[in-house]
Amino acid sequence: MARAAAPQGGTAEGLSLPCVLPSKRAVRGWGDQLFRLLLRSAASALLAIVTAMVVVMVRAATPAIKAFGWRFLITSTWDPVTEHFGALPLIYGTIVSSALALLLAVPLGIGAAVFLAELAPLWIRPPVVFLIELLAAVPSVIYGLWGIFSLVPWLRQYVQPALGATLGFLPLFQGPPYGVGMLTAGIILAVMIVPFIIAMSREVLLAVPNTQREAALALGATRWEATRIAVLRYGRSGLIGAVLLGLGRALGETMAVTMVIGNRPEISASLFAPGYTMASMIANEFTEATSDLYLSALVEVGLLLFVVTVAVNGLARLLVWSVGGAVHEVRE
Amino acid sequence: MRGQRRRVVNVMMNWLTALSAAVVVLPLILILVFLVYQGASAVNLDFFMNLPKPVGEPGGGMANAIVGSVILVGLAACLGLPIGILGGVYLAESRDRCLPWVIRFLADVMNGVPSIVIGIFAYTIIVLPMRRFSAVAGAFALAVIMIPIVLRTSEEMVRLVPASLHEAALALGIPQWKVVLRVVLPTARAGIITGVMVAVARIAGETAPLLFTAFGNRFWQLGLNQPIAALPLQIFAYAIAPYDDWHRQAWAGALVLIALIFLTSLTARIATKGRFGGVR
Amino acid sequence: MADGILVRQLHAWFGQVHVLHGIDLAIAPLAVTAIIGPSGCGKSTFIRCLNRMHEVVPGGRASGQVLLNGEDLYDPTVDPVQIRRGIGMVFQKPNPFPTMSVFENVAAGLRLGGVRNRGILQGTVEQALRQAALWDEVKDQLGKSGASLSGGQQQRLCIARALAVRPGVLLMDEPCSALDPIATAKIEELIQELKRDLTIVIVTHNMQQAARVSGSTGFFLLGELVEFGETGMIFTNPHDKRTEDYITGRFG
Numbered sequence: 001m002a003r004a005a006a007p008q009g010g011t012a013e014g015l016s017l018p019c020v021l022p023s024k025r026a027v028r029g030w031g032d033q034l035f036r037l038l039l040r041s042a043a044s045a046l047l048a049i050v051t052a053m054v055v056v057m058v059r060a061a062t063p064a065i066k067a068f069g070w071r072f073l074i075t076s077t078w079d080p081v082t083e084h085f086g087a088l089p090l091i092y093g094t095i096v097s098s099a100l101a102l103l104l105a106v107p108l109g110i111g112a113a114v115f116l117a118e119l120a121p122l123w124i125r126p127p128v129v130f131l132i133e134l135l136a137a138v139p140s141v142i143y144g145l146w147g148i149f150s151l152v153p154w155l156r157q158y159v160q161p162a163l164g165a166t167l168g169f170l171p172l173f174q175g176p177p178y179g180v181g182m183l184t185a186g187i188i189l190a191v192m193i194v195p196f197i198i199a200m201s202r203e204v205l206l207a208v209p210n211t212q213r214e215a216a217l218a219l220g221a222t223r224w225e226a227t228r229i230a231v232l233r234y235g236r237s238g239l240i241g242a243v244l245l246g247l248g249r250a251l252g253e254t255m256a257v258t259m260v261i262g263n264r265p266e267i268s269a270s271l272f273a274p275g276y277t278m279a280s281m282i283a284n285e286f287t288e289a290t291s292d293l294y295l296s297a298l299v300e301v302g303l304l305l306f307v308v309t310v311a312v313n314g315l316a317r318l319l320v321w322s323v324g325g326a327v328h329e330v331r332e
Numbered sequence: 333m334r335g336q337r338r339r340v341v342n343v344m345m346n347w348l349t350a351l352s353a354a355v356v357v358l359p360l361i362l363i364l365v366f367l368v369y370q371g372a373s374a375v376n377l378d379f380f381m382n383l384p385k386p387v388g389e390p391g392g393g394m395a396n397a398i399v400g401s402v403i404l405v406g407l408a409a410c411l412g413l414p415i416g417i418l419g420g421v422y423l424a425e426s427r428d429r430c431l432p433w434v435i436r437f438l439a440d441v442m443n444g445v446p447s448i449v450i451g452i453f454a455y456t457i458i459v460l461p462m463r464r465f466s467a468v469a470g471a472f473a474l475a476v477i478m479i480p481i482v483l484r485t486s487e488e489m490v491r492l493v494p495a496s497l498h499e500a501a502l503a504l505g506i507p508q509w510k511v512v513l514r515v516v517l518p519t520a521r522a523g524i525i526t527g528v529m530v531a532v533a534r535i536a537g538e539t540a541p542l543l544f545t546a547f548g549n550r551f552w553q554l555g556l557n558q559p560i561a562a563l564p565l566q567i568f569a570y571a572i573a574p575y576d577d578w579h580r581q582a583w584a585g586a587l588v589l590i591a592l593i594f595l596t597s598l599t600a601r602i603a604t605k606g607r608f609g610g611v612r
Numbered sequence: 613m614a615d616g617i618l619v620r621q622l623h624a625w626f627g628q629v630h631v632l633h634g635i636d637l638a639i640a641p642l643a644v645t646a647i648i649g650p651s652g653c654g655k656s657t658f659i660r661c662l663n664r665m666h667e668v669v670p671g672g673r674a675s676g677q678v679l680l681n682g683e684d685l686y687d688p689t690v691d692p693v694q695i696r697r698g699i700g701m702v703f704q705k706p707n708p709f710p711t712m713s714v715f716e717n718v719a720a721g722l723r724l725g726g727v728r729n730r731g732i733l734q735g736t737v738e739q740a741l742r743q744a745a746l747w748d749e750v751k752d753q754l755g756k757s758g759a760s761l762s763g764g765q766q767q768r769l770c771i772a773r774a775l776a777v778r779p780g781v782l783l784m785d786e787p788c789s790a791l792d793p794i795a796t797a798k799i800e801e802l803i804q805e806l807k808r809d810l811t812i813v814i815v816t817h818n819m820q821q822a823a824r825v826s827g828s829t830g831f832f833l834l835g836e837l838v839e840f841g842e843t844g845m846i847f848t849n850p851h852d853k854r855t856e857d858y859i860t861g862r863f864g
Contacts, residue, residue, distance in 0.1 A: 035509030042418035053453045111352030135360045139537025211707040218701035219721040222342035233711045252446025254540040302452040313444030
């Protein structure tokens with residue numbers, strides 16, 4: 001009877017009554033029945049909520065879906081005046097900022113996770129793990145605050161001019177250094193998702209059986225080599241899952257991005273240019289939506305965001321579960 | 333020599349990964365330093381006692397935002413905790429075939445949904461019919477965010493209660509519902525409370541779902557069917573405004589918010605430290 | 613390679629707990645030496661000290677001398693990583709690398725050592741698999757995952773993996789305890805073959821196994837080496853009463 005160790009993905013093992021009391025099984029008192037009903041309703045409430053959410057959002061987005069169809073995803077104009085709404089700049093902005101965030105966060109995150117799970121001296125681990133957990137608890141709006149007053153000026157005054165001077169031949173680093181823009185959004189997203197990547201990766205690495213490490217070490221591998229061939233390879237799919245989880249978070253981040261991305265629905269090749277993401281557009285314009293179609297378009301953007309994040313997160317969890325059985329949800 | 337190179341690589345990787353860990357921790361330190369440096373000067377009695385004042389007038393505060401946040405979180409807890417905890421008990425105790433799996437799956441799905449999308453949901457289902465922004469809508473959104481978190485942690489905590497305890501009570505002839513209420517839950521209580529605190533710390537900092545549900549308010553409006561102020565909302569509004577005084581207050585608000593969140597998280601962490609053993 | 617091991621005053625600790633007390637023994641080259649004793653007597657710790665794997669565990673520490681061909685492995689100038697090339701180890705539970713194929717598993721040690729040449733790798737892998745009596749069973753499935761083999765095959769794969777780097781000594785920590793009798797018999801047969809080329813030290817909790825495969829046997833109790841001698845002698849005419857008690861099943 002696996003009570004304390006049931007895997008998270010499978011069916012719950014209920015409690016098994018002792019076989020000597022078959023009569024208790026057949027006749028359940030009304031107390032038990034009521035209790036069972038209560039529990040089941042509570043659990044079903046979640047089902048009701050999710051169903052309601054999907055239904056309500058689809059209904060609210062329908063006018064926009066009917067009006068624009070597939071072109072919604074590929075048109076770049078976002079004009080409330082003429083009521084022409086195309087989500088392409090938003091999709092572009094979301095993808096680019098998230099991709100940039102991953103580019104920065106994945107090497108750092110997995111590197112730090114390897115350090116904390118495998119290579120670091122034991123006394124260093126608890127304090128650093130603690131600090132990283134604190135990072136995960138900081139609200140988005142505070143990251144945004146720091147972004148506006150600390151990160152943006154720093155980028156505008158030092159980093160962007162430097163990048164423009166050295167790598168300005170690339171269209172990525174051309175254009176005036178506003179400070180706010182895609183690059184800033186990518187950096188701040190990276191800072192925000194890295195604690196999650198580290199936490200998940202660390203759990204994946206710790207789930208690798210010790211015998212694997214020993215096998216490599218006994219062959220004459222150095223600590224790093226043992227980590228490389230036995231641990232990282234073994235936990236490969238779990239690590240990819242951790243990265244995807246980070247991506248899922250980045251896609252949905254709203255406040256910090258809104259505060260540093262410049263909020264302009266344009267597509268530009270340069271990372272210095274301001275942009276827009278799906279989440280930040282909703283945050284900025286929802287209360288300004290003057291017409292029903294405008295609102296409906298915004299809800300459609302929300303629906304899009306919902307579908308994408310659910311897909312990415314679903315895939316991520318599948319991969320994370322595949323390593324060593326149950327890996328628990330990150331405690332924030 | 334080959335062995336030499338491998339030794340060098342080993343040392344290098346040790347340092348590289350250590351560097352990654354250091355770089356990752358750096359922003360936290362920067363943010364905290366900045367917060368304290370900028371915010372400490374603006375945190376004074378006025379801040380805690382006064383309403384926001386028009387630009388230029390000294391002595392503005394975020395009293396209503398702080399109280400508003402407390403109300404929102406409290407209301408959200410009233411809505412979300414019963415469903416979350418009871419649902420968690422259900423997942424841990426039930427012998428049903430299908431529903432637990434579905435609920436667990438949905439909880440994991442909901443954990444990944446961006447909070448702004450949940451805000452849209454709350455808007456369509458509460459704000460539109462009511463034709464106004466309200467604390468109820470905001471609390472509803474926060475509750476929806478809270479439920480999956482509390483659900484999963486409660487389930488875990490109830491599962492941790494040894495089966496032998498459960499069985500011993502049942503063997504004494506006590507009906508199952510009494511066993512859960514009087515034996516299992518009290519044993520799991522500390523862990524469940526911890527999970528609740530973690531969820532509370534999380535929703536206390538949420539801004540996006542409140543943007544078009546609670547909406548914010550510059551006055552002492554605490555009625556549940558009116559727009560209400562909240563700390564994160566106020567911080568956001570002040571941060572993007574062009575006034576220095578407001579920026580300073582935003583920092584103060586951020587300092588207060590993060591102090592509360594850290595305090596809650598830390599207490600939660602200390603409470604569970606013994607339970608899950610040491611770090612490997 | 614005829615490698616004998618001389619152990620002098622070997623002590624080992626787990627943190628503050630003193631688990632091995634001044635072990636002195638001589639392991640004969642090109643022979644099988646068995647280490648027996650009840651649970652917790654330190655036999656696994658002892659064998660892991662021979663290739664300095666004991667210190668990998670947090671809190672693990674050892675002192676003393678372990679002389680392999682006259683060179684002290686615990687000399688401060690010696691790199692533990694290097695000595696593990698010369699001493700191979702097989703573990704209680706077979707642990708092939710599941711994300712690698714059979715071929716890659718056996719070649720893992722070689723690749724670490726920098727061998728790139730495909731021809732050399734193929735040749736060495738085949739030779740190791742033959743030595744481990746596994747070649748015929750897997751020669752058409754070299755690309756299959758290491759974890760897809762049966763328990764007994766996995767253990768022989770691990771043996772092949774250890775053998776591929778041509779160590780002089782093979783340490784086996786209860787290699788058959790996770791295997792069924794048929795697989796166990798195969799491994800015991802294998803050991804008799806291997807002892808012609810390697811020095812073998814085998815830890816086992818199964819006395820009959822020790823009696824079957826080894827030439828010398830050492831009996832450990834509570835971290836001490838109680839008795840060491842020729843296997844036949846130990847089992848029929850032990851000197852120490854504690855040995856006799858263990859052999860006759862009075863404890864452990």
